[in-house]
Amino acid sequence: MYRLTEEGKKYLSEGLPEINLVKLISQRGPLHVSQLEMENKQIAISWAKKNGWIVIEGGVIKLTEKGAKAVEEESPLLKALREVDVSGKCSDEKLLEMLIKRNLVKKTREFPEVEEISQLTPEILLSEIWRVKPFKKYDVNAPAPELYPGKKHPYVAFIEEVREKLVEMGFEEVKSPVVEAEFWNCDALFMPQDHPARSLHDIFHVKHPRKAEIKDKHLFERVQKTHENGWITGSKGWGTWDQEKALNLVLRSHTTPSSIRYLANLESGKEAKVFCIDRVFRPDVIDKTHLMEFDQCEGIIVGKHVTFRHLLGMLKEFAKEVLGTEKVKFVPHYFPYTEPSIEMYIFHEKLNKWVEVVGAGMFRPEVLKPLGIEYNVLAWGFGFSRLAMLKLEIEDIRYLFARDIEWIRKFPVMKCLL
Amino acid sequence: MDKKIPGDEMPVIEVEKNYLIKLCGIPESELREVLTLVKAPIDEEEENIWKIELTPDRPDMFSPEGIARAVKGFLGMETEIIQYPVMDTEIEVKVEKVSARPYIACACVLDVELTEERIKSIMHLQEKLHETIGRKRKKVAIGLHDLDKVTAPFTYAEFHPKEIAFAPLGMDEELTLDLILERHEKGRKYAFCLEGFEKYPVIIDKYGEVLSFPPIINGRLTMVTEKTRNLFIDVTGTDKRAVEKVLNILVCNIAEVCGKIGKVKVGNEIYPKLEPEEIDVNVAEVNRVLGLGISEYETAEILRRMRYSVVEMKGGVLKVLIPPYRVDILHEIDIIEDVVIGYGINNIIPELPKIPTVGKKHRKEKMSEKIREIMVGMGFHEILNFMLSNKEKQFIKMCVEEEECVEIAKPMSLEFTVCRKWLLPGVLEFLGENTHRSYPQKVFEIGDCVIIDEKEETKTRTIRKLCGAIAHDKTNLTEIKSVVEAVARELNASLVIKPISHKSFIESRRGEIYLNGKASGFFGEIHPQVLANWKITKPVVAFEISLEEFIS
The missing domain is CATH 3.30.930.10 (Bira Bifunctional Protein; Domain 2)
Known part of the structure; x- marks a missing residue:
């Protein structure tokens, strides 16, 4: 398989420089090299000379007979270039060699002949074979494997x-x-110590470690007094309070x-x-x-x-x-x-x-x-x-x-x- | 939804619908509405029975008579404290020292007319009082007797378990006290109240006949029937105030429909003590709490409907008398609650509080949310486990030495006996239960663990951790290392990995994770023995780190 290089693509659309040169001379007559203004001037002169289309005498470019003919006919090289562009191949080995030599065409990996494209691959994309081959028809309703994105619970x-x-x-x-x-879970909430909600049946008591140590001693004392006699809250209180119970650990x-x-x-x-x-x-x-x-x-x-x-x-x-x-x-x-x-x-x-x-x-x-x-x-x-x-x-x-x-x-x- | 407080189950009583309607004297449809407004909504109903849900603070409403009293007040049909007929009697109870239940209060209700539904309602009340305020009879227990079957004076004393015998309710033969505890259904159920006492409480009459063996059972002799004309009530217990209040509830609720209350001399005291207690209610305070802007006069009117008496209004302060059957009034605030109930909560126009505050998530949660995003981004599924676990899961199945951890005193099942120290066991348990599901499986959990810490007030610390695991045919150390590195990078933490000898992982395929120079966790390939313990049939790699360093 072959495909056009960037230069090859440019020539395909703009014409080969040597052809462009002979066309110019045939229109304008002989020209001094210094007066010639065109892209790829050196390439054009060099190839036109090699092909025997022009001669340069005293700095003046003149068209040969062969050159005049070349203006009339379609360039075989350009034709070969077009063939490679369309089919990836070239029937004329010599012309292909020439194209490769001039770096207008590059060889790509060989592919087995495919009638239609199923899985699109980097090779297919590189070879641009997709331009000429049909895509295999897919059924959008065909089953796809289930996908479960990672997610939060x-x-x-x-x-x-x-x-x-x-x-x-x-x-x-x-x-x-x-x-x-228990102090924070119940006592500070003024739940009486014999409240049913505080029994082993209703709160998980902790066996190990067993006792807390309440750091705010003043608060501890105020809560105690509130349970015992209402302290200054205006309440009757519950009458009793056991600080050991308040220190029990629970979940x-x-x-x-x-x-x-x-x-x-x-x-x-x-x-x-x-x-x-x-x-x-x-x-x-x-x-x-x-x-x-x-x-x-x-x-x-x-x-x-x-x-x-x-x-x-x-x-x-x-x-x-x-x-x-x-x-x-x-x-x-x-x-x-x-x-x-x-x-x-x-x-x-x-x-x-x-x-x-x-x-x-x-x-x-x-x-x-x-x-x-x-x-x-x-x-x-x-x-x-x-x-x-x-x-x-x-x-x-x-x-x-x-x-x-x-x-x-x-x-x-x-x-x-x- | 959930009971807000554990164990605070709302007492439910069954009432005969027609009996309650008759007591209240209003149409059924109206009664249904009012019941919800006085804290006595119908929870369930069958043909002729309403199951009414009450609140534990109002034991005086645990019978249809008590509910009717509240309903009639609420509707203004009958207001203020009722003066039930009270008379003196010659009846006396001698009180000796009783260690198991030092307090006793007694009363009579004379000239009662007991129908089947009234007896049922009294028995039901007794039972509910036992369950709630009586703390399963330990704190307060009640005995109801046919007064005419025995002879005063009575004696409340304690006896050795074999010293005295009588035929308990529901049995024909006479049994000693220890045998009653052993053989009688109630004996077995309530024996715990007498645990540790050498002598048991008994009430006997002038001739040694047994009325009651509190808090277990009454004698068969004094059983109450429809023929009973005069009732004798004993209330015993460990809390004087509760004992006295329960007696008040009983006599008031019985007298609400029939009979005259008879005073009894108990030791040096005369019961029942029906003189209402007095409390000051400041109308400014009422409005400061409720935001209603109601007047002295309105407040007094509402309180009278809530069955209080208001005897004086002066300078914005009401002198309020509390009905003798109310046990829940500890503070002015309890009266204020009745003001709002009487006013009608749904008559109040709600208003949004205007307090300028800035909302903020706790850093622990903010942090966890971010980590969750990272794990989800790497394709992990979040899982959720219980925090309660057991030692087998936490240590044995993980092939690690048992360590100190938080242990529960009375676990409900062997499944849940300790607080988890780490997340990996739960994550592996999860994988072990999903071996029939498609692989790869990538899961993580972010959750709290509890560790022992003597320096803390609660001797423990709640630690947030992250654990992730991957299971599939080809997983390996490299795969989990990439995850660990990604997590460390996102945490903006420096990562150093050092060798570790952690028995849950395969030797040399395990590492200790140091984040910002601190030992934070570990990762590796799970040891095949551990996989076998959890019945996992695919290779598993995992990591676990503590997030605490990044929270504070």
């Missing part, structure tokens, strides 16, 4: 969505340790310790909006709707002028932005560390019923005073994993942690959008 992708939304709403994210002191059973730890460090007089999305642990029997560990999302608003009315406003906004609905209603409820406490229901179009989604309330004075917080604090929280089930349309909560690569490969990323 669907549940994690959904968590990222909600996190993004809460940040947009002006909340700052906070964290707390997985292994937590955090809710995300509220992150809010409480944040409040304990909050500068006096500062307003704030913070949230937390994290794993929590409870000794449940695993089934379609229960896991021993799942995620919770919660947030608090600290503000000089915030009131219960703002709690409702916040929840409504949350329902609109995160849950995608404005159909909400509130019912009174009970949580040990908030008062008043409420639950927000949203109307679930698919299930055609009201479902409770968010628990909320205002932290009790017995919680806030020991932390040194003077302002009202609005708090809300919900089981994130259950929300994800609703949004990702998963019937069985265990699927969130399923060890099944196919499920991850095939779960459409768009379903994870808010």
Whole structure:
């Protein structure tokens, strides 16, 4: 196979320089070399001389008889050049040799004769054989192998969505340790020490290591007094408190310790909006709707002028932005560390019923005073994993942690959008 | 959705629908609406039964009579504290030292007319009180008796388990106390309340007849039936306030429909103590919390509907009397909650809080999101595992020595006994369960692990880690090294690799990863023994690094 070089292509379109030269002389008559103005002047003169088309006498170029004939006839060399361009071959060996010698044509790799092109290859592209051969017809409906792009876990992708939304709403994210002191998990929340939620059946107690050491001794003491007799909070308190129990280590059973730890460090007089999305642990029997560990999302608003009315406003906004609905209603409820406490229901179009989604309330004075917080604090929280089930349309909560690569490969990323 | 607080299951009581409707005296449709507004929504319903979900702070509503009292108040049909008829009696309970349950309070309800549904409702109330405020009878236990079957004065004392015998409810033969704990169904169920005590509490009458063996079972002798005319109630326990309050709930809820409350001398005290406690409620505080801007007068009107009495209004402060059956009022804030319930939450126009703040992700998550992008870019699939694991998975199957880790005291199953220290076991477990799926498999996990750290308040530290693994026929050390190098480059960290003797990997095909000069993790070809332990049939290469250095 042969193809034209850049020079060869140029000559094919503009003509061979020696032909151009004899044509010029035949039109204008003999010319002095110095008067000749054309491209590739030296090449033209040299080849015209070699071919015996011109003679130069005293610097003047004159056409020979042979030269005059060459003007009339089509140049065999140009013809050969055209042949190579079209077919990649040349029937005249001598002319081909000449073309190669003049670097107008280059040899390329040999190809087996193909009737049609199937797989396009670099060779086909280089040889430009595609100019003359037809493409094999392909069926666009023929099956293609499945491809699964690398991706985030669907549940994690959904968590990222909600996190993004809460940040947009002006909340700052906070964290707390997985292994937590009962003090932060319960006592600082004014949950009485004999509260059923604090039993071994409802919180994972840690066997090793066993005891925490609360660094803020003053806070520890204030919480103790609040439990014992209400301290200065105006409360009756619970009557008793055992500091050894408060030091027990547990796996955090809710995300509220992150809010409480944040409040304990909050500068006096500062307003704030913070949230937390994290794993929590409870000794449940695993089934379609229960896991021993799942995620919770919660947030608090600290503000000089915030009131219960703002709690409702916040929840409504949350329902609109995160849950995608404005159909909400509130019912009174009970949580040990908030008062008043409420639950927000949203109307679930698919299930055609009201479902409770968010628990909320205002932290009790017995919680806030020991932390040194003077302002009202609005708090809300919900089981994130259950929300994800609703949004990702998963019937069985265990699927969130399923060890099944196919499920991850095939779960459409768009379903994870808010 | 989720119960917000673990273990805070909302008590559900079953009521006869028609009985409740009759007590409330309003049409069914209206009652359905109101129930949700007074913290007593219908959870489920069958033909003639409503299952009503209550909240643990309102044990006084654990019976239809208590619910009716709240409903009638809410609608303004009956307001303020009810003065139930109370009379003196000659009945006395002598109290001796009882170590297991030091506190006792008793009362009578006389001239009762007990129908089947009333008895059912009282029994149900008793049972719910045991479960909730009674902490499974340990803190408070209740006995209800037919007063006319025994003779006062009664004595509350403690006895050796073999010292006394009687026929318990539900049995014909007389058994000693230890045998009751052994043989009676309730004995087995509640024996834990008496664990560690040599003597057990018993209430006997003038002639030594046994009324009750608290908190286990009553005697058969004093069983309450429809024929019972006079009730005697004993409440025993370990918390004086709770014992007294439970007695109040019982007598008030029974007297709500029939009978007169009879006072009993118990030791040196007279029970029940029905004199309402007093509390000051500051209307400015009500408005500071609720944002309603309501007046003294309105507040008082609402409180009367919520069954409080308001005896004085002065300078924006209300003197409020608390009904004797309310156990949940610890603070002014608890009254404020009732103000908002009485006002009607859905009558409040919500308002967005105007607090100028800047939203921010936690650096740990921001960082994790970036790493996730890098791993996904290299074609990895993210997986998600539990943080709870066990020693077999964390150490034995990985062929490494057992190390100190966080251990759970009372695990629910052998599957979950410790907090994971590292991610690789979970990643390999995942690969081991996907051997029937197409290869190559490239997976990663970003998640928290917990390590012991004596310097920390909680003696532990929560560490974020990254682990990646590749499984296919031709994977090798070079392939995972490229990944490690790419991750280090994207972390903008200097990478040095040193030899390591980590038994999960093949010798000489493993390295320790130093990022910015700190030992951060390791990588290599997983040892065939480890692969066999996880039932993986393809070669696997993996790496794991801690991200903590890049978070703080």
